Every structure is written in structure tokens, then in C-alpha cells.
Amino acid sequence: MSVEAAYLGIPRVINFEGQEYEIKLISGKVKAEFERLMEARVAERLANQHKRGALNRQEYQQELRILGARVDSGEFALLNQSTALTTAWCQLLLLKLLMPTCPLETLERIYDERQDEIQYHLANILDESFPKTKQAAKELEAKNSPFAQKEPE
């Protein structure tokens, strides 16, 4: 990867049915928006449960407090090699933020039909957006390896 590609923030491009769609890099603003949308999704689920009567008011308030603690602990934060990106829904959510010019319907079709290409772009975008992403991934892999030396307890 050239220095220009890594640092100038030029968006990647995906061609779909004769149309070019740009995929932005993950800026600070995108990270913050992603976290907010993740929080909103859980809050909406809780609200629906409360509406259906699955949660009474006290339980609902308690769940909202737990949600606040989860957000504060950074559970929904988009960090490099984030676990938040392991589900299809979260990947789609991130893509919505990275491809603002692409209509949602088209985006969902691209995600379904070009799964491998999307994974390839996402991996590269993570690498281009965060410093030392590959190194962090290697360290994590080494740490989780069954051959890793464990510290004596």
C-alpha cells in the first residue's frame, strides 16, 4: 500500500451495476456515529419489549441503566478489529455510514451479492483507518494461541 493510499483518506470504490459507490475511511465522526446507532438499536429493542409488556416500568428503567453502563464501558465503540463487527447487522450498519451516497436497498443487495468483496474492503479500510491494525491483530492472535506462554497465577 502506498503512503498516499494510507494517509490521504481517498475513499475506496465499489462498482455495482454500472454505478460507482465510494466507501469512506473510518473517521472519528464515523466511529462516534456507529456507537450512537448501536446504542439506539438496543434502546429501541428495550422500548418495544416495554411496549409489548415483556418489561414492566421498573425493569425497563433498570435495563436502560444497564445499557448506559454498557455504553460507558465502550462495549459499542468501534475500535480496530472490533468485536462489534462480527455480525452481519453491524457490518451493514458500518457500511451505511461509510457509503452515504448509496441507497439502502442497493447497499443491502451489494452486501448480499458481493460478500467476499465487502469483507475484503472492510479489512483494508480497518487497516487504512487505524494505526497498527495488522500488528494488533497479530498480537491478539498470538495471545489467544494455545502455544502462548501464560503468566503463572
Place this chain on the structure above:
Amino acid sequence: MTAFRLAQVVEHFHLTLEQAGELTDRQIAGILFHARDKEGRLSPPLIGPQKEQQLYPLSLEEELEWLEPMKSLWGEQQYEEAIKKVKQLWESGTRQKQLEKILNQQDASE
């Protein structure tokens, strides 16, 4: 990014929060916080003398060492045959002659 780092970016580089938010972590770490010397000037990357890549093994031991990674690729039998052939080449002096020829050609082209 920590609030401290964000404050540094905004204050030192005179960016608005909006502009700082458009940057990636990598841009901030690699460009805005590029290494500097004591006086705050940008430090160029340190490039030491380049080690010349060795293209040919210069002894039997070196060639055997070069061949070792091929063991898993070739399989035991093919590897043993290659070792045998290489040893023959060195013992008969053929390899030395080949090397001499290559090195002379290189000298002539330089």
C-alpha cells in the same frame, strides 16, 4: 481517541472539532503526530546503509542452509536427491566454476 489527544489536534493544528472528526486515527498518528526532534521540527525517517541482497550461496554449507525450507515442499525423497546433487557439484568443483563465471560477468557489467 482520548479527549487530551483531540484537544491537542484542535489546539495545535487550529482545526475545528468538525474538521478533527473527519480525520482517521491513522492520519492523526502518522501525519499530525509524526516524529519530531527536540526543537519541534519534523524528523525524517532514518535510512541506514542498505544491505546488499545475496543472490547466490557462496559455500556448500550456505547452499544446504538455503535448501532446508524446501524440505516440506518437496518431500523427503526429492529433498535428499537435491542435497546429494548439490554435494556432488561442490565436491567436483563444478559449482565453484559456475560461481566464478557469474561473479566475473557481474564485475564486467559494473
